[in-house]
Amino acid sequence: MSEQHTTNVAQGQTRQIINQVRSFWQGEVRDITAFYTGYDQETYQKQVAPGRNTAMYLLAHLIATHDGLQPMLGLGSRSYPELAPFQKEAEGQLELSFSFNELLSMWFKINEQLEEKFDRMTTLDWLSRHNSVSEEDFKAEPMRNKLNVLMNRAAHQRYHRGQLVFLIPKAMAL
């Protein structure tokens, strides 16, 4: 087996794993989208558990979190800065001035924008430092790269999906 062949194999593996992480992210986006397009609007006004966030609030939170990937991954500034506070604050502290349909449209748009920008990122881009870690810290912890952020934000969707399922009939999900 030639050296060139070995290089191609290794580079192909790296590229494949990055695509797997992207595919993992896309799957989570699809599942959240399925939730927010599969029920009537009354469902989304409900709290996922007593005294906890409503599904509608969680949608604003998810949009704000995804939008925050733009500055964090060096992909530009937020598209919806007015939603930025929803990334951190719990419900009750913030008033939501958008309708469900407006939020849903932002959800589609932000994920579409991210896909376009992700498509242009190289292996080295994914393995580079994200903007919430200093150059110094990154030298010591090279895993704090952009790919890691994507993996974690994919899991972040799964976390909230674990809560959103409480609004749908019990038989359908654990």
Next chain:
Amino acid sequence: MSEQHTTNVAQGQTRQIINQVRSFWQGEVRDITAFYTGYDQETYQKQVAPGRNTAMYLLAHLIATHDGLQPMLGLGSRSYPELAPFQKEAEGQLELSFSFNELLSMWFKINEQLEEKFDRMTTLDWLSRHNSVSEEDFKAEPMRNKLNVLMNRAAHQRYHRGQLVFLIPKAMAL
């Protein structure tokens, strides 16, 4: 830059990303462990939301799911076959015959066993077919490999953590 150097870089990147996925998994295990070691036993008897699973049931479910990685990833048979039904069945259909402390001990042991086995896996092992996909399907969808299973089971823990947080004071988690 020599060909050999390029090969080493590419192989190093692949290894690093696999380590990142393992680190992602380990972080989720740590967070679940922190939940099950941080509160009093009464907390774990409670349902995470009205009519939903108790934390104790979810611990059995998480152990069974992790244990199921052994046959699925070709790492041996289940260590706790008596818990296997908890991987699929919802509460109410199954009776739990273990105490909380017994379950907690199984949780520690299964995760320790998995780490030891994961340590021995190579890049090619992680990129190989898992046992719930046929050879034919795997040819068409090479992403259905062992690494993908690990990533998804990491996210699976996050899903249930999104539910378990409902048992702890609201200020502590979104």
